[in-house]
Amino acid sequence: MLTSLTIKNYALIDHLQVNFTNGLTIITGETGAGKSILLGGLSLILGKRADLSNVKNATEKCIVEATFDLANYNLKPLFKTEDLDYEPLTIIRREILPSGKSRAFINDTPVNLDSLQLLGERLLDIHSQHQTLQLTNDDFQFQVIDALASNGDILEKYASNLSTYNSLQTELKTLQSKKSEAIKEHDYNSFLLKELEDAKLVVGEMNALEEEYETLNNIEDIKEKLSNSNALMSNEEVGLMNNLTELKQQFSRLTSYGTAYQSVFERINSSLIELDDIFSEIEALRESLEADPKRLEVVNSKLQIYHNLMLKHSVSDESQLISIREELAAKINDAENLDAVIQQKESELKTINEQLNTLAITIHKNREAVIPTLIEQLEAILGTLGMPNSRFNIKLHQGQKYYLNGSDELEFLFSANKGGNFNELKKSASGGELSRIMLAIKSILSKYIQLPTIMFDEIDTGVSGEISNKMAFIMQQMSNSMQVFSITHLPQIAAKGDTHYKVFKQDVDGVTVTQMKKLNSEDRIVEIAQMLGGFKLTESAIAHAKQLLN
Incomplete structure (x- = not known):
């Protein structure tokens, strides 16, 4: 989980240092207050390329530093593979120098962006309406099904055998x-x-x-x-x-x-x-x-x-x-x-092919077994999120070709309307619908695997009050087993958070800077009341805010 974030000299942020806890963390603020700046800083931690234009003062160094608690993640093998020192509290730091050069460090060890991205994607998942295309990706869809099917160990064995199979094929071609x-x-x-x-x-x-x-x-x-x-x-x-x-x-x-x-x-x-x-x-x-x-x-x-x-x-x-x-x-x-050597390689290839086929069949059967459960859970959650007519048709066909994750070919079809035809997700679901589907999938996944810290960036845009209550409830449930952030404009969601931060602008010495502060109980009442009725506080808005918070 993300335990602290420090940003210096980035965009409108002069110096920002925030500590975070587990559970559901809410971040609110007016449009343009700097929430996107916060996400921009975090994206540097995830390995995004640096841009000198984002540096506030071009004569000084820009620093973004995040601390993560890795206690619940099995990341020691990754640290060993990347030749990094493992620390339960790991610090990731990005620096943009005045020259425009960028540097990255994990526990003070210099790393390249590939290593940073590899670790970053295991620690933090920033999700917005613009990032729902991941849903339409076969690899992601297989990951969802495999999480429910508990295929992790068998997929590792399959991947090892596939590597041997490919090596033997290459050797055989060379010999021939x-x-x-x-x-x-x-x-x-x-x-x-x-x-x-x-x-x-x-x-x-x-x-x-x-x-x-x-x-x-x-x-x-x-x-x-x-x-x-x-x-x-x-x-x-x-x-x-x-x-x-x-x-x-x-x-x-x-x-x-x-x-x-x-x-x-x-x-x-x-x-x-x-x-x-x-x-x-x-x-x-x-x-x-x-x-x-x-x-x-x-x-x-x-x-x-x-x-x-x-x-x-x-x-x-x-x-x-x-x-x-x-x-x-x-x-x-x-x-x-050569004939004897080729015959030996062909025999080895036949053996590994049989093993691969057995593993692929097992993977296929496991997937088939959980697809009805996945469809049932997805449709049930989406029904509560204002999509009662949503239907899924997930088709799984085992082919003859060996892919990186088995030999299956997948069709993840969706229909949003009663009596409507099934079609590919990207063709049949709107941006708002994709956001709700992604929320439903992530909530299901959180019950089966340890997900990274997830940050929902205004995925509730265009959602009604009642549906927002359901979304907030799902986020709350997810936060019981993982760290969840929600950047939101909806008071119904803001009220469900365990912790609440506000992003705002203020003028300091004639310069506009972005600040972020943790709200106490009274501050939260005021913030949610303003989200309900505007800056002019009314008794009804305050009463409604208290009701939501209770």
Whole structure:
């Protein structure tokens, strides 16, 4: 319920702070006093877009702040979903800055307008004659029937299954599309894979083959250079080995003259050992070389395969070719297993479809069972509200398509006159009739579900005194289980309130501002007497006002 409202620097309101209680709260005031301004401020709390033209002083910030008691609402899951801190007393604040920018906060946490609207619609319902089109909306009509049918839990289960059903359908379509593409590509991918598999690719093999190719292709030149190298080392007159051996012998005679000579001698000896090893390796390399035209052809052929494949697949080494080979193998494997996966998804879809159908049938039967009760209650209430000939014909048909709230299609037909034809609400009911129908529906709903705080904005326009008494009685009944506001011009309704506020204008320092005050018992007598007979109070008006209040 709405426990307090603060408005600063909005339209004709300089600063307004009001506290509210449960029950039926009446708001009255002359036309133009500012009741619509009050509703405008509340609409900002509900997430309506801000308009800088509504700011009273454009150089200062406009603030609208409302406190709600959430004790009777199951809103913790919503707060968790929206990542908000839950507080039993929740504060919603809107600010319009002089720059024109708007900010919104829930318990001091900044939020966007979507989050504000989502919470706002659970907390406050502003209803006027201009907002009765909600009645003609299928979703709202289903909500009414489902409230009476207690379909809340089963609709949640249905919605969860429908989400799974839609996801499976999407997955199945994707798999079928993938299969169609796979069929087109299968033969080509198989050819590419066979080509790569036949090549027997090995990481690092290409470098080894290139080295072997260079050796076999230049074998005579390599042999010649190895022989020359061998000669340089082993020539009897000028060979490296003979000269180094002679050098070693010379230094062997100097070692006894000091450690410096011994060190050089050891280095010469090491060099001679290393040179002898090199000589042996050169000799081994030379002896191992043998021209092999057939092997050269094999190596060249394998290298050509590598180069052709790399060119074909636009890669630079064999490891990338191996990766492509593995990807192709996976694609072909997936394609060959798609039938099994598709069959599994089809089986899952069939199961969830059966569950959905069972839930939809249950929802349909529950709805069918309560429709006679809804019609009976609606016609009875409307009879007391001056519409004794009102008749409803609510047709429910279960189709094959799954909607968000079941598989039903609904016709909510109405006839206002005896013997008249049934037609859609928007075509057969006037604005005043729609207002009374909405009041009747909300009064019925209040017995079955926890409704948000409701504010009736002059829905009694054009209603006679006797009917207004009935409307007031219905609002009183509703206020036993919820918070109800009624903005009214009718004294019969104003007198039924538990609390009464008056909206009025006054000039302050040469500026007209809107004020709002809570009326005490004496103030209420005067206000209702003026509503009955005008500003000039008469004894009969005062007596009538007291009678209404009693």
